[in-house]
Amino acid sequence: MRLINYTNGMTSPWTELERMLDSNLRNFPFGVLNRGMGQGSNGLPVDIYESATERIFRVEMPGVSKEEVGVELEKDILKIQIKRSEGDGDNRTQTELSRSIRVGQDLEADSIKAKLEDGILTITVSKSDRARKQLITIE
Amino acid sequence: METKLATQTADNVTVNPTAKPTTASARRPYYAVNEIENAFEVRVDLPGVNKSDIQISLENKELWIHGRRSEPQLPEGKWLHREISPADYVLRLNVNADINAEAIKAKAENGVLSVILPIAAEALPRSISVE
Numbered sequence: 001m002r003l004i005n006y007t008n009g010m011t012s013p014w015t016e017l018e019r020m021l022d023s024n025l026r027n028f029p030f031g032v033l034n035r036g037m038g039q040g041s042n043g044l045p046v047d048i049y050e051s052a053t054e055r056i057f058r059v060e061m062p063g064v065s066k067e068e069v070g071v072e073l074e075k076d077i078l079k080i081q082i083k084r085s086e087g088d089g090d091n092r093t094q095t096e097l098s099r100s101i102r103v104g105q106d107l108e109a110d111s112i113k114a115k116l117e118d119g120i121l122t123i124t125v126s127k128s129d130r131a132r133k134q135l136i137t138i139e
Numbered sequence: 140m141e142t143k144l145a146t147q148t149a150d151n152v153t154v155n156p157t158a159k160p161t162t163a164s165a166r167r168p169y170y171a172v173n174e175i176e177n178a179f180e181v182r183v184d185l186p187g188v189n190k191s192d193i194q195i196s197l198e199n200k201e202l203w204i205h206g207r208r209s210e211p212q213l214p215e216g217k218w219l220h221r222e223i224s225p226a227d228y229v230l231r232l233n234v235n236a237d238i239n240a241e242a243i244k245a246k247a248e249n250g251v252l253s254v255i256l257p258i259a260a261e262a263l264p265r266s267i268s269v270e
Binding site: 055 | 186189216250
C-alpha cells in the first residue's frame with residue numbers, strides 16, 4: 001500500500017489546478033460573480049419585506065451592473081439571474097449566477113419593478129387584489 | 140514573472156492579524172489586492188454602502204476602510220426573511236510599502252470600492268546608467 005501525504009510539501013495535482021482556477025477567478029472584475037460558492041458565500045443573499053400592498057425583495061450583488069441582471073416572475077417563482085460574458089471568440093467565457101425564490105401566488109406579475117443601487121437589487125411587487133382583500137379584518 | 144508579482148503583492152500588503160473591528164456589529168468585507176503599474180489596487184465588496192458613507196484612511200502604514208450601512212427606506216411593514224447582514228464593514232490592511240498618500244484615489248461602483256495606492260517615487264526600483 002502506498003500513501004501519499006500531500007500536506008508534507010508535496011502539491012496535489014488538484015490543489016495546483018484549484019490554485020490556477022482560483023488565481024484566474026481572483027483577477028478582475030471583482031464582485032459576487034467571482035467569489036465562488038466555496039469561500040463562505042451563500043451566493044445571492046436575499047431579504048424579504050412586506051407592507052400592506054407590496055412585497056419587497058432585496059438581493060445583494062456587489063460588482064454587478066444592471067445590464068447583467070435579469071428578473072422574472074413566473075407563477076409563484078421569482079428568478080434573479082446574473083450573466084456576464086467576457087472576451088470573444090475562443091476566449092469567450094460566461095459566468096452565471098442565479099437564485100429562485102418561491103413567493104406565493106398572491107403577487108401581480110405586471111407590477112414588478114426593479115432598481116439596482118450600490119450593489120443591492122431591490123424588487124418591488126404589488127400584492128394582488130385578492131391578497132389585499134384577505135388583509136381586511138371584519139369588524 | 141507573474142508568480143513573482145503575485146508574491147510581491149502578498150509580501151507588501153498583508154492582513155493585520157491583530158485588527159479588530161471598531162464596533163461590535165462590524166464585519167470584514169471580501170477584498171482583493173492587485174499590483175498594477177507602480178501602484179496597488181485594493182478592491183472591496185461594500186454592497187449596500189453609499190459612496191458618501193465610505194471612509195478611507197492610511198496611517199502608520201495601515202489602510203483602514205469603513206463602510207457604514209444604512210437601513211433601506213421602506214413603507215410600514217415587516218421583514219419576512221433576512222439573509223443580508225445589516226452590519227457595517229471594517230477592513231484594516233497593513234501596507235508594507237511606501238505609498239504616496241497625497242495621490243491615493245478611490246472610486247465606488249455597483250457596491251465595489253476600488254482604492255489605488257501609488258507607490259512613492261523613492262520606493263520604486265530605478266535603473267542607474269553607467270557613465
